[in-house]
Amino acid sequence: MPIPHGTAATGVADSSANRSADGEGDVALVAEGLVRAFGARKAVNDVSLRLSDGECLALFGPNGAGKTTLLRLLGGLLRPTRGRTTLHGTLLPGPSATRRLVGLISHHAMLYPALTVRENVRFAAECQGVIDADAATTRVLQQLRVLDRAETAVRYLSRGLQQRVSISRALVHGPRLVLLDEPYTGLDEVGALVFTEALRELKASGATLVLITHNLTEGLMMGDRAAIMQDGRIVHEERAENGGFDLPRFQALYRNLVHEAIA
Amino acid sequence: MTDPATTAHRAPAFLADAWRIARKDLLIEFRTRSAFLAATVFAVLAVAIFRFTWDPTAIPAMDLAPGVLWVIFTFSGLLGLNRSFSLELAERAYDGLLASQVARESIFVGKVLANFVFVSAIQALAIPAVALFFGLEIGGAWGVLIGIVLLAALGLSAVGTLFAAIAANTRLAELLLPMMTLPFFVPLVIPAAQASSVVLRGLPLSSAMEWFKLLLAFDLMFVSACIVVFPFTIEE
Numbered sequence: 001m002p003i004p005h006g007t008a009a010t011g012v013a014d015s016s017a018n019r020s021a022d023g024e025g026d027v028a029l030v031a032e033g034l035v036r037a038f039g040a041r042k043a044v045n046d047v048s049l050r051l052s053d054g055e056c057l058a059l060f061g062p063n064g065a066g067k068t069t070l071l072r073l074l075g076g077l078l079r080p081t082r083g084r085t086t087l088h089g090t091l092l093p094g095p096s097a098t099r100r101l102v103g104l105i106s107h108h109a110m111l112y113p114a115l116t117v118r119e120n121v122r123f124a125a126e127c128q129g130v131i132d133a134d135a136a137t138t139r140v141l142q143q144l145r146v147l148d149r150a151e152t153a154v155r156y157l158s159r160g161l162q163q164r165v166s167i168s169r170a171l172v173h174g175p176r177l178v179l180l181d182e183p184y185t186g187l188d189e190v191g192a193l194v195f196t197e198a199l200r201e202l203k204a205s206g207a208t209l210v211l212i213t214h215n216l217t218e219g220l221m222m223g224d225r226a227a228i229m230q231d232g233r234i235v236h237e238e239r240a241e242n243g244g245f246d247l248p249r250f251q252a253l254y255r256n257l258v259h260e261a262i263a
Numbered sequence: 264m265t266d267p268a269t270t271a272h273r274a275p276a277f278l279a280d281a282w283r284i285a286r287k288d289l290l291i292e293f294r295t296r297s298a299f300l301a302a303t304v305f306a307v308l309a310v311a312i313f314r315f316t317w318d319p320t321a322i323p324a325m326d327l328a329p330g331v332l333w334v335i336f337t338f339s340g341l342l343g344l345n346r347s348f349s350l351e352l353a354e355r356a357y358d359g360l361l362a363s364q365v366a367r368e369s370i371f372v373g374k375v376l377a378n379f380v381f382v383s384a385i386q387a388l389a390i391p392a393v394a395l396f397f398g399l400e401i402g403g404a405w406g407v408l409i410g411i412v413l414l415a416a417l418g419l420s421a422v423g424t425l426f427a428a429i430a431a432n433t434r435l436a437e438l439l440l441p442m443m444t445l446p447f448f449v450p451l452v453i454p455a456a457q458a459s460s461v462v463l464r465g466l467p468l469s470s471a472m473e474w475f476k477l478l479l480a481f482d483l484m485f486v487s488a489c490i491v492v493f494p495f496t497i498e499e
Binding site: 075076077096097098099100102103104106108109110111112113114115119123124126127128129130131132136153169170173174 | 270271272273274275280283287290291294295350353354355356358359360361362363364365366367
């Protein structure tokens with residue numbers, strides 16, 4: 001049975017409606033021939049991507065495949081050895097103001113434990129130049145259902161709540177491109193549901209998402225496209241068809257590709 | 264969710280962003296007090312050890328006290344500098360900061376500002392402690408002495424922050440930082456110690472002018488060079 005991807009499942013207008021006939025609508029993110037070498041080893045080797053507004057790419061692959069390095073390249077946190085990334089025509093990494101187009105969520109909390117929830121998120125909002133940082137902070141904390149803990153120091157929160165605050169921090173400035181590296185790590189069921197809902201709203205608002213996860217089910221649920229990385233290269237890529245992905249087929253394909261490479 | 268299309272943003276503001284980062288670092292230090300307490304204990308212990316091993320009949324207090332003061336200044340400062348980036352890396356909050364629109368130079372200036380306040384605060388405790396333990400009559404020299412300390416603290420904070428950023432990503436950061444920074448502290452500590460010696464002896468200020476100029480020159484050189492170099496330390 002096909003797994004419906006996020007927008008179709010919630011009834012939010014499918015972003016594919018905005019795309020041109022060839023499926024490549026308003027192209028938001030373009031990565032061309034990205035290579036990132038650490039010494040002699042190429043962590044990312046000739047990766048090219050095109051993602052539209054409101055589109056989500058679910059990226060899978062074994063540990064060490066180069067997924068996180070690719071994410072850091074797309075976010076402008078790393079300079080590529082070769083190749084280029086543009087977001088809405090702006091080269092990344094570019095002038096500092098272009099970085100506010102990007103939101104980064106990782107399995108690290110990326111928070112200051114001694115500061116309160118509100119202080120952490122407001123600091124992120126201010127650093128991203130949000131003019132009404134207080135209002136934006138309250139709004140995003142309410143959305144992620146952590147407003148009642150706003151005045152609690154982050155170090156007193158559970159791992160799952162910290163992750164929700166971390167997500168609030170990354171989304172408070174309304175990024176156009178959201179990069180998610182194992183964002184579900186540490187989230188309980190409620191936290192995962194709240195987060196998934198937030199991602200769907202973000203997609204509906206036109207943001208482009210790149211989601212790295214080891215969980216094929218949650219990745220395919222959210223993604224409009226799915227790709228598998230192996231040894232720094234994208235070895236398989238496909239689009240959701242007929243409202244979703246065929247999970248058993250994709251699982252089998254993933255095992256074949258990854259296990260074949262390991263063997 | 265904060266809508267990308269409707270969220271109003273301002274352009275990056277160099278000094279406002281730097282101040283925001285400094286304020287955040289100082290707030291964290293105020294809440295945890297870990298580096299400040301360690302540096303204060305070190306300063307008091309150092310003064311006490313120097314005092315009880317000092318033979319007043321062999322070395323006059325005026326000869327020894329400036330040296331003690333600048334030893335405390337140098338090593339207590341290192342404690343704060345180490346913390347400056349370790350608090351960013353503990354939960355990888357630094358990635359969030361680097362992914363923001365804040366200019367790399369603003370991050371550096373903010374960190375320097377926070378370290379400057381930290382080092383100056385330690386000195387605000389250390390100078391009276393040295394004066395008390397060594398029976399110094401500082402009298403009207405307070406103003407000049409504070410000026411010397413602030414100038415030295417600026418240079419030390421700039422160099423120390425740069426090397427703390429470099430060392431932070433290494434496994435032996437706490438060992439590496441003193442090894443990298445101490446040679447660069449020498450050009451700051453020598454004129455500062457000489458100028459403070461002149462001031463504490465009650466000699467005319469004009470005889471310390473050359474040391475002041477030297478200290479100022481190193482400050483300008485270190486601060487500007489470190490601002491230029493810092494963005495290159497971030498790239499992996």
